[in-house]
Amino acid sequence: MTALDERPASRPTTTTTVSVAEYLGARLLQAGVTDLFGVPGDFNLDLLDGLATVEGLAWVGSPNELGAGYAADAYARVRGLAVLVTTYGVGELSAINALAGAAAEDAPLLHVVGSPRRAAVEAGALVHHTLADGEFGHFSRAAAELTVVTETLTLERAAEQIDTVVLAATTHRRPAYLSVPQDLALARIDAGPLEHRLTAASDPAALHAFESRVTELLVDAQRPVLVVGQLVARFGLGADLADLAARAGVAVVTQLSARGVLDPEHPSFAGDHAGTMLDNGTAELVAAADVVVQVGTLLTSELTGFGSHRRPGADTPFLAATEAGFGATATGRVLLPDALAALDRALAGRRGPRFVRAGRPVAATPVHAPDAPLTQAATWDLLAAALPEHTALLADTGTAYWGAAAMPLPADTVFGGQPVWSSIGYALPAVLGQGLADRTRRPVLVIGDGAAQMTVQELSTIAAAGLAPVVLLLDNRGYTIERALQSPRASYNDVAAWDWCALVPALTGDRGRAVSVRTAGELSAALADAFADTTHLVFVQAHLDADDTPPLIDALARLATAAKG
Structure with a gap:
């Protein structure tokens, strides 16, 4: 708890x-x-x-x-x-x-x-x-x-x-x-x-039934994998999961909605998982597992790579908010913290080998010509290089989310978005909630221009609350994710041009400042300056081509098209 x-x-x-x-x-x-x-x-x-x-x-x-x-x-x-x-x-x-x-x-x-x-x-x-x-x-x-x-x-x-x-x-x-x-x-x-404090409790009989059965399934498991979803973060159980995984030596993959729950350098972390939509080996790891445990997951289309994941079977253990069980059958009322503790005890008796994470190739540092027009690829490479540890990275629905979802995260990074509901404009006000809930982490927001136009007035509340986030606006003059999915030339995917560098000080006064960038070199310098300035809300308007997309959106579009038949 x-x-x-x-x-x-x-x-x-x-x-x-x-x-x-x-x-x-x-x-x-x-x-x-x-x-x-x-x-x-x-x-x-x-x-x-x-x-x-x-x-x-x-x-x-x-x-x-x-x-x-x-x-x-x-x-x-x-x-x-x-x-x-x-x-x-x-x-x-x-x-x-x-x-x-x-x-x-x-x-x-x-x-x-x-x-x-x-x-x-x-x-x-x-x-x-x-x-x-x-x-x-x-x-x-x-x-x-x-x-x-x-x-x-x-x-x-x-x-x-x-x-x-x-x-x-x-x-x-x-x-x-x-x-x-x-x-x-x-x-x-x-x-x-x-x-008296308000408390909830699990049904002892249901908890015992779950623990007994999951212990039986795991005692001789040679290749168990935990698939971890957003509920682990919602219950604040990330540290418990990390301790469990370290003790048990079991492989852990995280859904995109649970990015950052396990530190990327944790010895049990095998990568983010969204079926075959992510080309990082997790789909093969999960497919080869003899026991897959679903820990606080949600199996929606985008989170499963449009159904390209391994589907749960009748004996697949699952841990949800208020129940745990196997396949589609719950043993009864079992609260997630109690179920995770039961899973910890079950794994303690496992006789199989410990998971050994495969060596990860050291990627060459991408080089982007400073004077070259800014691209999506350069944007995400430069943000990954500049992002400090111990921040809260919030990405809005669209190119922002799917670009950030493929970006490597520094240690101790909270990652937030709305991959299930996917309402554009969510992440800008979310900066306010995240920043007030945890003032030890500086919020960093990546958002498209179309999404930002939905909720930009919340910048005034963010500044008035004394928060100083870094905001990276992806200005591609409309809804590029929709362009990638269908009808790229349709006028309904365009939005009106705004003078963002005039708007930001109008909303934030002397608490905020804005800069516009068009090249890789300008973005690199702007990010370095933004992260060095911890006293202001810093807004960086990055100009991008309307048809340029992050690679993960291309995969998303292909799978979405295939799913439509």
Whole structure:
């Protein structure tokens, strides 16, 4: 489990009652949340006023709810929980794309909605932010499609409902939804439950059944391989995985959604895995394994190389957020941290040989003529050479993500993106969430111009929060990944030209600066300068040809075309 579980329960007051807002704030602090993302609206103002009295919580306002939701998603991945506060109707619907992304990417985001007063709901009043039909359940029903639990708070069950949504989000590492009527936000409720931390537990019988069977499968395994997915990172179990792998001497491959979970120099790390889409030997390694263990994986098309991976069989062990089992059958409720500990014990008794990582050829340092026009190949080579250790590299969907996915990472690098939901514009607000969640790592963002136009206003929030990321904008005048997939000359793949070097200081003031580069030499110098300047948000606009793509996009396009038949 993470260090957050070792905190004692906080006690917000010595009285026997607290307001609903204070109770919620106390539970959030216990879960490691210190920043609240969102946008104010009249139905949530009482709630925000109440949360403002909770010492230790800071408000982070965004220009719009979608950006706030993306920021909360990234924060949740680091802290194990994040909170997004919006108003009813217009606010929550603006954020619903972010809520869906958090569901797809296993991010424990708690969406708290300030809703109309109970009397208005009971009377079916035709108030603003509704569909003027007297029906107030439309939006909570939409949220129910995307969350593990949806609650509309009542006075009688307020503490229980708050505990339910917080525990569900942190246990499942998925979004949850809480609607707080305006007239209940400051209502007094019993503070007694706050004396006890919220905890979840595995079913002992199910855990024992899983451990017994996986031990049988692994005891004589000669070539076991662990395929590791994003849930390991979401639960903060990267260090546990590294220790397990080192002790057991077992091969580990990571899905693209789990890049950076295991240090690239770890003796058990065999490479990133996406079926045959990656030409690095992991597909052959997994195919030759006698036991493949799926640890927190998600088998979507892009993450499996469009189905070119080895498919799980009836005896394939799997470890998920709240269950573990074999093939398509779970043994019961087994939480991922407990399942990983059971796997550790099972591997301890394995009699087979230790994995020996094949020697990796030392790649020649690429040479790019300083005066040559900038290319995708040069961009990724130069970024790989310049990127320091201990950063958080965030890559937006498109050429940015698939270029970064093939780039070697320095030691101790967090890698983030949205390979499952793939909503362009996500990664720019994610810089805000990542940077606030872990101020020890400088965020580095790579994003296309089309994606950046979606959420660029969040640069102002990032700068106001005192963060100083490095932003590399891939300016190829549109959606190059779509050009690679279909209709490269279609006008719908073009975007309007922006003066980025004028826009950045307009949004960030003296906290940010921008530079435009067109050659390999200019990019090399700009990156060196950006990483040396740790006090400013540094924005580098890299001009690229509209048809130039990273090699991995070419492979992606081929497999996607083949999958369509």
